[in-house]
Amino acid sequence: MIKTSNLTKKFNDTVALDRMNLEIKKGEIFGFLGPNGAGKTTAVRIFTGLLKPTGGQVTIGGYDIEKQPLMAKKITGLVPDTPFIYQKLTGREFLEFVGNLYEIPYDVRDERIEKYLSMFEMDGMKDILVENYSHGMKQKIVMASVLLHEPEYIFLDEPMVGLDPKSARLVKEIFLELSAKGVTIFMCTHTLEIAEKVCSRIGIIDRGRMIVEGTKEELHEKAQERTAGKIGKNLEDIFLELTGAGRDEELIKYL
Numbered sequence: 001m002i003k004t005s006n007l008t009k010k011f012n013d014t015v016a017l018d019r020m021n022l023e024i025k026k027g028e029i030f031g032f033l034g035p036n037g038a039g040k041t042t043a044v045r046i047f048t049g050l051l052k053p054t055g056g057q058v059t060i061g062g063y064d065i066e067k068q069p070l071m072a073k074k075i076t077g078l079v080p081d082t083p084f085i086y087q088k089l090t091g092r093e094f095l096e097f098v099g100n101l102y103e104i105p106y107d108v109r110d111e112r113i114e115k116y117l118s119m120f121e122m123d124g125m126k127d128i129l130v131e132n133y134s135h136g137m138k139q140k141i142v143m144a145s146v147l148l149h150e151p152e153y154i155f156l157d158e159p160m161v162g163l164d165p166k167s168a169r170l171v172k173e174i175f176l177e178l179s180a181k182g183v184t185i186f187m188c189t190h191t192l193e194i195a196e197k198v199c200s201r202i203g204i205i206d207r208g209r210m211i212v213e214g215t216k217e218e219l220h221e222k223a224q225e226r227t228a229g230k231i232g233k234n235l236e237d238i239f240l241e242l243t244g245a246g247r248d249e250e251l252i253k254y255l
Contacts, residue, residue, distance in 0.1 A: 001025050002047065002153065002184060007056035009042050009208075016042040018208040019056065024201075026152075029175055029185045031199035033192070035243055039208040040188040041081060044157050047186065048078045060153055074102070077146035081157040081188075083138040087131040091122055091141045094130060095148060102149035109148070116144035120167065135162035143171065154178070156187040160194060172198050196235040206243045 002024040009017040016039045024030045034040050045051040049069050058065045063072040099109035120140040139162045160168045203213035212222050223238045
């Protein structure tokens with residue numbers, strides 16, 4: 001599982017994550033929601049070893065991300081909010097590079113590369129330099145590179161940004177298929193419709209603190225308590241209710 005214990009991250013006097021405790025079971029698709037600046041991307045960067053926490057602990061599949069980073073990274077994959085690919089490589093060369101990093105045997109690597117290039121309809125672009133790709137094309141190549149080593153845990157930060165509707169639907173189907181096979185998916189997204197359709201559980205973070213987590217039904221119950229039964233079951237309404245307190249006053253300060 002993915003487990004955090006009092007996970008804290010500070011940037012000078014700013015608390016980005018405040019003693020976050022979280023357990024995500026194997027095979028879950030966990031939606032991580034929150035307003036801009038709530039701490040979502042910071043959490044993902046700590047989970048994947050890109051940032052060190054100020055305090056607390058993170059374990060991925062039983063491996064401490066600080067004490068056993070290589071073991072943890074071997075079983076994880078990351079799709080960041082802004083895809084980074086070496087611009088002077090072709091799509092195929094980039095996938096070969098990633099496959100070599102994970103020491104995938106050449107024959108297996110090449111077979112998987114062809115499989116994912118075809119799946120994401122990138123066959124015609126595989127020998128073209130990445131610098132000529134659109135944002136959506138880069139996102140698909142990054143997605144393919146993550147799937148290449150068949151990770152047990154996948155972290156996604158706004159994975160649908162830049163994807164056309166057909167590709168977005170394909171990615172949703174891939175997530176559900178991987179989850180059924182026992183792959184754990186941690187997904188940050190502002191697209192509440194995606195979270196509503198594919199996530200088995202949802203956590204909402206605000207100002208660095210996890211304010212609620214559970215199934216959509218459990219979140220609805222929390223929102224009902226706050227509104228005396230006046231709120232519907234739409235995830236957007238639930239999200240706005242649970243994170244909305246004080247937002248208007250904060251916004252007015254900047255107007």
